[in-house]
Amino acid sequence: MFPENFAWGAATSAYQIEGAVAEDGKGMHIWDVYTKELGRIFEGHTGDVACDHYHRYEEDVAIMKEMGLKAYRFSVDWSRVMPEGRGKVNEKGVEFYSHLIDSLLEAGIEPYLTLYHWELPYELYKKGGWMNEEIVEWFGDYAALIADRFSDRVTRFFTFNEPQCFIGLGFLTGEHAPGLKSPVRDTFVMAHHVLKAHGRAVQRLRERAKQPVEIGIAPTISVSYPASDQPEDVEAARRELFGLPDLENWTWNVSWWSDPILLGGYPEEGLEKYGPYLPKITEEDRKLIAQPIDFYGQNIYNGRCVYMGEEGKPCEVKRNEDFLRTAMDWPITPECLYWGPRLLQERYKKPIYITENGLSCRDIVSADGRVHDPGRIEFLSRYLGELKRACADGVDVRGYFQWSLLDNFEWCRGYGERFGLIYVDYQSQKRIWKDSGYWYRKLIAENGRSLLVQN
Ligand code: GCO
Numbered sequence: 001m002f003p004e005n006f007a008w009g010a011a012t013s014a015y016q017i018e019g020a021v022a023e024d025g026k027g028m029h030i031w032d033v034y035t036k037e038l039g040r041i042f043e044g045h046t047g048d049v050a051c052d053h054y055h056r057y058e059e060d061v062a063i064m065k066e067m068g069l070k071a072y073r074f075s076v077d078w079s080r081v082m083p084e085g086r087g088k089v090n091e092k093g094v095e096f097y098s099h100l101i102d103s104l105l106e107a108g109i110e111p112y113l114t115l116y117h118w119e120l121p122y123e124l125y126k127k128g129g130w131m132n133e134e135i136v137e138w139f140g141d142y143a144a145l146i147a148d149r150f151s152d153r154v155t156r157f158f159t160f161n162e163p164q165c166f167i168g169l170g171f172l173t174g175e176h177a178p179g180l181k182s183p184v185r186d187t188f189v190m191a192h193h194v195l196k197a198h199g200r201a202v203q204r205l206r207e208r209a210k211q212p213v214e215i216g217i218a219p220t221i222s223v224s225y226p227a228s229d230q231p232e233d234v235e236a237a238r239r240e241l242f243g244l245p246d247l248e249n250w251t252w253n254v255s256w257w258s259d260p261i262l263l264g265g266y267p268e269e270g271l272e273k274y275g276p277y278l279p280k281i282t283e284e285d286r287k288l289i290a291q292p293i294d295f296y297g298q299n300i301y302n303g304r305c306v307y308m309g310e311e312g313k314p315c316e317v318k319r320n321e322d323f324l325r326t327a328m329d330w331p332i333t334p335e336c337l338y339w340g341p342r343l344l345q346e347r348y349k350k351p352i353y354i355t356e357n358g359l360s361c362r363d364i365v366s367a368d369g370r371v372h373d374p375g376r377i378e379f380l381s382r383y384l385g386e387l388k389r390a391c392a393d394g395v396d397v398r399g400y401f402q403w404s405l406l407d408n409f410e411w412c413r414g415y416g417e418r419f420g421l422i423y424v425d426y427q428s429q430k431r432i433w434k435d436s437g438y439w440y441r442k443l444i445a446e447n448g449r450s451l452l453v454q455n
Contacts, residue, residue: 001447002391007110007399008444009071010064010421011356013117013161015047016408018077020054024092027083029119030129030170034177045414051406052429057100059431063422064405065107067437068444072109073355073401074100075117075161078142081149085121086138094149101153111154112353112401114218115139115146115201117161118170118177125178130167130190136197136288143201147208157205158218158297158355159198165220167191168251175412184247185277191251192279195260199288214294217261218355221254223303225339227317233307236314240306241343243314244270247277254344260289262296262348295398296348297355303336326359326379328417334382341390341397351396357383358403360410360417363434371423376436381451384443389453402440406431 015031035046053060064072078085080093104111116139120129124138146157160166169176171187182190202215224240226233242255244267250256255267265286271278309315324332341352361375384400391397407420415426421437424430443451 001449002388003398004447006397006447007071007112007353007401008447009069009073009112009399009401010067010405011073011401011403012053012405012408013075013114014077014080015050015117015119016404016410017051017053017406018080019047019049019052021048023054024096025083025090026077026093027079027085027090028122029077029079030122030125030177031119032079033122034179037179040179041412042414042416045409045416047409049426050409051424051426053406054096056429057096058103060406061100061103061107061109063431063433064104064109067421067441069109070444071112071399071401072104072405073112073114073158075114075119076146077119078116079119079121079123081145082121082142083123085124086141089145094145098149101150105153110156112156112158113146113150113154114158114161115143116159118166120166120177129178130171130193131186133193135193136200139197140200140204143204144208147205147210147213151205151209151211151213155209155211155213157213157215159201159215160194161218161355162220162299163191163194163217163257164251164253167194168249172249172251184250185279187251188274188277189279191256192281192285195257195289196285198261199291202291202293203288216293216295216297216350216353217258218297218299218353219254219257220299220301220356221252221340223300223333223336223340223343224306224314225303225333225335227305227307230308236306236308237339238343238346240304240314242267242347244273247274250274258296258348260286261293262290262350264290293350295353296344296350297353298340298344299356299403300336300340300354301357301359302331303333303340305333305335326375327362328360328413330359332359332379332382334379334386336386337383338386338390338393341387341395342393345395351398353398354387354400356401356403358419360419363407363418363423365423365425365432369432371432371434373434373436376421376434377439380436380440384448385451385453388448388451392453
């Protein structure tokens with residue numbers, strides 16, 4: 001069973017839906033710049049207009065209300081409220097989020113605010129961005145502004161969304177903004193600053209908050225889950241899930257990002273493995289990063305099935321030729337919503353939110369004017385069935401944010417992928433409910449009672 005006050009929600013992020021990138025004094029961020037580079041984004045798409053949510057937020061909140069959402073996770077674009085990333089505040093930008101928050105509360109929807117979903121202000125990037133240690137204080141000041149202006153109405157915050165991606169894809173593989181292939185050593189420096197900035201933001205949010213607030217972070221991972229319930233397979237999954245990859249994609253892991261926050265220090269395995277590439281890590285850094293937080297978020301989309309091999313080494317189960325996949329080619333592995341929360345909670349001992357989960361489908365508007373997406377309903381039923389099983393087995397899961405409320409700008413894939421419960425016709429900006437939107441509404445109304453729990 002899902003707990004009675006379970007936060008059934010949906011998630012979005014600023015650049016992916018807002019548009020209005022040059023309006024009302026917003027500054028530029030690295031995605032504003034990166035999307036204008038030739039050949040980087042699918043068919044040259046940009047977030048310039050996106051879902052035009054900046055102008056249509058009232059309509060979007062009305063949709064959320066009709067859907068019965070209890071919670072909504074959105075992000076603030078740092079450069080909209082602080083055009084240069086520090087110093088001057090853009091009151092018009094603050095006003096936009098303030099109105100959004102008011103409309104959510106009026107609709108009975110609890111806002112969950114993410115401070116950073118990848119919009120690094122361009123002015124800060126020019127000063128070195130994540131390479132510059134001063135960013136710890138810049139981000140702290142931004143967090144203080146967020147607390148000053150919004151904590152009278154918002155009490156739940158996530159500092160960062162997916163540090164794995166914005167450092168890994170942004171600076172290691174160079175697929176995401178700013179599109180760099182930095183020296184590995186630099187990526188460790190940046191990651192260390194991200195974690196310190198997280199700690200500083202936690203301090204500043206608490207210090208300035210107008211009422212008690214709850215704070216977490218929303219990293220991501222492909223969950224290793226066991227091929228059976230046998231203790232050795234579960235151990236194989238645990239080891240894989242918290243193990244550390246080789247240097248070329250080192251950011252793609254759980255423990256380097258989460259152990260310092262929740263267990264008080266970087267994992268030994270990583271200190272050994274990455275030793276020559278690491279910056280100096282002081283006792284003060286360690287303390288700053290380990291600021292107590294209230295809950296742990298995780299964006300979970302898929303996983304890998306593992307078993308314990310003969311020599312006591314975790315091995316991956318090879319997928320069949322006909323293994324189910326989403327339109328974006330991500331494997332469909334509902335088990336990750338059982339084992340992910342369970343193993344993460346076992347290690348970190350915090351209440352958990354699934355801060356994102358969903359899929360892209362080749363959705364089309366049918367002749368009857370509707371969008372039939374049985375694949376999404378099937379996917380969500382299976383995944384949520386597994387999440388329900390996790391709750392039944394005593395995992396403390398507080399909420400679930402479906403990614404995403406609306407079809408939106410899917411980073412390098414532009415508008416080519418549709419993740420929404422609501423279809424967006426980008427030419428007319430018309431919103432059309434997909435069948436899955438209606439299905440989710442029903443599910444929320446009955447608190448997931450009809451979901452089948454397998455196993
Ligand atoms: C991410 C982000 C989202 C994506 C979603 C689908 O995971 O990359 O948090 O912004 O749009 O995950 O890829």
